[in-house]
Amino acid sequence: MGIRAAVVCLRPVTAPVAALVTALVMTGCASARDPSVAATAQRFLSAAGDGRGGAACRLLAPEAARSLDDCEKDIVSIGLRAGTIRGVEVxxxxxxxxxxxxxxxxxxxxxxxRVRAAGCRPRPDQPYECEVRT
Amino acid sequence: MKRLIRENSLSLCFLLLFLAALAGQSVAGAAAFNAEQAANGGSPVGWAEYVTSSSFAVDVAENWQSEYLQFFLYILITVWLVQRGSPESKKPGEEGLETDAEQKVGRYAEPGSPAWAAAPGWRRAVYSHSLGIAMGLIFLLSWLAQSVAGLAAYNTEQLAQLEDTVGWGGYVASPDFWNRTLQNWQSEFLAVASMVLLSIFLRQRGSPQSKKVGDPHAKTASSG
Structure with missing residues (x-):
């Protein structure tokens, strides 16, 4: 994976009534990059990596937090670490x-x-395998 | 005003039906979308957010493209192919573009004919096919819109299921795109074939889409 931090900007904002034309123009690249996605990911990884389980759990999606027996303890034991952002796709x-x-x-x-899955690794022809997920 | 409404009642009726059905689709679609969101651990969206989403757009566009394809093909194919006994068809032997005199173009144009029917060159050529061109263009734009909105909806779904996304080229070659496309096409083609064949033997009194009730089954190209 090369250094590709660019956001694939497709927040679909399609006007349905004028879908013929607007769908083409607007869904094609309707939103600017959303820096808060990368920022949330970084804050989550930093918190988990620094042993601040409470802060990390507050950035998890509710379903993901509930999937852990003891969120604040478990989330710091997974071994998540902050790192350089290589790619954001929205x-x-x-x-x-x-x-x-x-x-x-x-x-x-x-x-x-909010983070719905973390510690994920790709698997061929299957969903990512994740340490924590909704 | 009353007269204006009466004389345009057919168009107005279908436009109102269209808006009512679209509104209903948006409400039902939002409910179905939110049920899926809840199942994936996501948050529900409001009506306004749903009707500006790729999910709603692809559902609308995939139906639009198939309807316009249906009319585009019907307009074009009935120039060349006929069905004996169907009021939807020309008479056997009349296949083709017909003569300028029959079509009232060029020097055969009448005082009330559209200006481009009498005009020489490209204007007459374009106007002579303008209905098919318009339907064909709207079909292509709708299909393109389906592919773009479908790509966004598909990739949103992929990420929700913790899977990788695809590019536009990958999407238009995907089963999702062709399933959405062909499930609409097959129903349109069946409906046209049914209309062509059933109208040979069955009648709807007073409808220009039907033969007159007393017309023989073998009579082609009439309306009542």
Whole structure:
């Protein structure tokens, strides 16, 4: 994976009534890059890597936090570490952030981005395998 | 005003039906979308956010493209192919573009003919095919819109399921794109074939889409 920190900008904002034309123009690249995705991922990884389990758990999606027996303890024992952002891809309310040696999936909630899966590794022809996920 | 409405009642009726159906689709679609969000551990979205989403756009566009393809093909194919006994068809022997006199173009144009029907060169050529061109263009734009909105909806779904995304080229070669496309096409083609064949033997009194009730089954190209 090369250094590709560019955001694939496709927050689909398509005007349905005029879908013929606007779908082409607007969904093609309707939003600017969203720096808060990468920032949330970095804050989450830093917190987990520094042993601040409470802060890390507050950045997890509720379902992901509930999947751990003891979120604040478990999230710091997984071995997550902050690293250089290698790529951010945003589609609708979903995002994937690649960092050195890790991949995170995030979801946009009304109050901002939350991590729905972390410690993820790709598997051929299957969903990513993740240490924590919704 | 009353007269204006009466004389345009067919168009107005279908435009109102279109808006009502689109509104209904947006409400039902938002509910289905939010049920899926909840199942994936995501947050629900409001109606306004849903109707500006790629998910709603692809559902709208995939139906639009198939409808316009249906009319585009019907307009074009009925120039050359006929069905004996169908009011939707020309009479056998009349296949083709017909003569300038029959089409009232060029020097055969009448005082009330559109200006471009009488005009020479490209204007007459374009106007002679303008209905097919318009339907064909709207079909292509709708299909393109389906591919772009479909790509966004597909990749959103991929990320929600912790899977990798695809590019536009990969998406238009994907089963998702062709499943959405062909499931609409097959129903349109069946509906046209049904209309052409059933209208040979069945009648709807007063409808210009039907033969007159007393017309023989073998009578082609009439309306009542």
């Amino acid at each position: 589609w609708g309310n979903e995002a994937r952030v690649r960092v050195d040696g890790d991949t995170l999936f995030l979801h946009r909630f009304p109050d901002g981005w």
